[in-house]
Amino acid sequence: MKNRIFHLLVFTTFFLQCQNKKEQENIIKPTNTTMQENISTNQVKDILEKQTYLENEETEDKYTLSKIDLDILSDLISKDLKSKGYKEPSSENFSKKINSIFGLDIKCIQHGKIDTRYLVYHGNLLDGSQNTLEDNLFESFTETGNIFFDQKNKLLTPFVLLKNIVTIKGQNYSTHIPQNITAQNKYLFNDSKADLAWLKFNDKTFLETLVKDFGYVKDKDLLEWYIKGNGIEKYSNDKETYLKVFYTKNCDNSFNVHSETFSYMDSDPEKYSKEIISVLEEIRTDRIKLENLDFHEKSKLIAYLLYFGEKHKEKTGLTFSFMGTFYEHSQEDLQKKYDEEFKKQKYYGLPSFEKYWNEAKIEGDGIGLDM
Template sequence: MKNIITILFILTLSACNKTIKKEEVQPEKVNTTLNTVLEKQIMAGAAPEYGSFDHYDKKDLDALVEIEATHLQQNGFKNISNEDFIKKIEEIFNRKIDPASTTAYLKINQDEKCDKDLNFKPFTADNQYIYISKKYNLITYFYPLPTIIDYKTLYPKLTALENIPIEIEVEGEKINAARWKDIPDLQQIRNDNLQILTARNKYLFNDSKVDLEWLKLHDKQFLETLVKNFGYVKNKDLVSFVLENNYNNTDEFEKVFFNVRCKGDIVFNKEVMDVIAHLTSGDKTKYLNSISDLIIKETKDNNSWVFSDKSFEKKAEILGKLAYYSTKITESSNIYYTFFSTLNGNMEGKNYEAEFKKNNYYNIPDFKKIWEETKTGGISYPGME
């Protein structure tokens, strides 16, 4: 009996050891996958204009986000729950993540926010798509691996692949397409890419004020896109920054206040008015003057970017709310009535009034009172309340 027990113990221990060994080789499989992807990218070269990126696919993006997830963890990024990540993505980009979906990524087209088709195109000047990783709860550009990792140091054997020229024919002449080793500032590109990756994720998902300040200096266009294109106005510091950078350009300034959704709805960003209301008197004045110019422009322009193909009903609502909340920012006598007076004095003033009445003045308690006052510049005549 003792011998039988001993044999059973040895067999059990052996099985456990086999299980442990099987688990230990998993990282090697991951490294092999990364190695394969990196080898393919190095062989393809660094010339997207000549097809170097044509055969990138989901496996390339998978390898990238795995490296990036590790980098973020090593640089102070704190993982958030799936539930919080889903809420953040909807709040920032107005995109809903379906937890039940097996799709690993969502693609964000910064120029065409209604483009939701998932394709895998590496980052270039023409393709600056943002990819949302549901597995690692991060956002990223689709960077080629050599623009993220120092492959010469980490994978020195692969550098031999770059000794093979990539010969192509252009207008009857044979030339050699660029390889990664030919990019003179490749290390600086890596540093910049990793800094953008880190700052964006730490700001958006960890509320890092330090990283927001870095983005203001080095990634201004991204911050402006968040507000003016996607309508992300929950962060007061961000809104203040975008206001300051756009108040002298009416066409861009108005994009801070109105956001057009993919279904065609126009959303009025009242949060922006709340931010202005808490600024210094000097900032209030300059922004209110710009708002006045904006209202004048929109009441005269029937082909503006935001209202050209929308109904007059929506135009009246948005401009009416913009005018109303502007009167709440200051009681300075010289600009208090400017905004509603602009609408009242327009040739279509009666049409605006009809829309306001039809919509019960948007259920705003003193909307009607201010509208009526601006007809007379706030002066009471005999018989008036």
């Protein structure tokens, strides 16, 4: 009896091992090949065929997208970009650009890397779990917002299935890279004004994201375009988004106020003073909460907004509308806190700020003063 049980166990174990081996053989694995500068049609066909498994619910578990799919995608984009006049930047310049524009920091969960070749920006944190981000790394851009920065080819791209960019013709293939990918790379890394002009009409979302989400305000042309198209009338019900043109809170928790924005607005102080008054009033009355900022950061932003209106008050006639009104109508405990914070920060180095502020504490909103 014991012998029968033993033989049954051996047979069952052998059967399960065979079954498991058979299931593993049904899983299609990517061919780990190094892509050459001249990518062969066979290489393209191989990836194309494997990616077709993802289009059917019955076969989608047989193939998993990986870095190999991204490699060939990036190599094809690189080849196409160069044929359209793209000048590949040096490694140093590419690194400087992506850090100055996108502020990548792999210590932040929103930023990641794949081996030594790619840096990744996760546009959508999904449930905020590292495992979820990794599991969805190559899902559609619409779902993840992922942008890949290829340090080998010196370009950026979302993930795209090859069927969307490649056509096979016999033993040859042709690529049709989306124009927005071409224009984004040529604008950011070749400083192409023609491609910036194209993006303004055809990919506004990308350009707006550069300014309001990444805080890229160094390009005066882009900044002017953004400010003109994103005035307070557009965000009448979402003034926190309007305020993003004035500051950036980075993934590493560093905080920057954009002096470039205020410099541009100096060109029309009457228009922009009125916009700023309305947001200051909502900050003071707590209708704009700025919960992503701590008190020090919020105070700095308020100081710059107040200072803009105060320094232009002779031109605009808004004599008491900024510092005086803000101070007088703030709660008493906040008056003291702002006063202490501004002093502690040495008035942020803004010329005449201390003078304006001390006068405002006396004059208030101007009501009742002898004029």
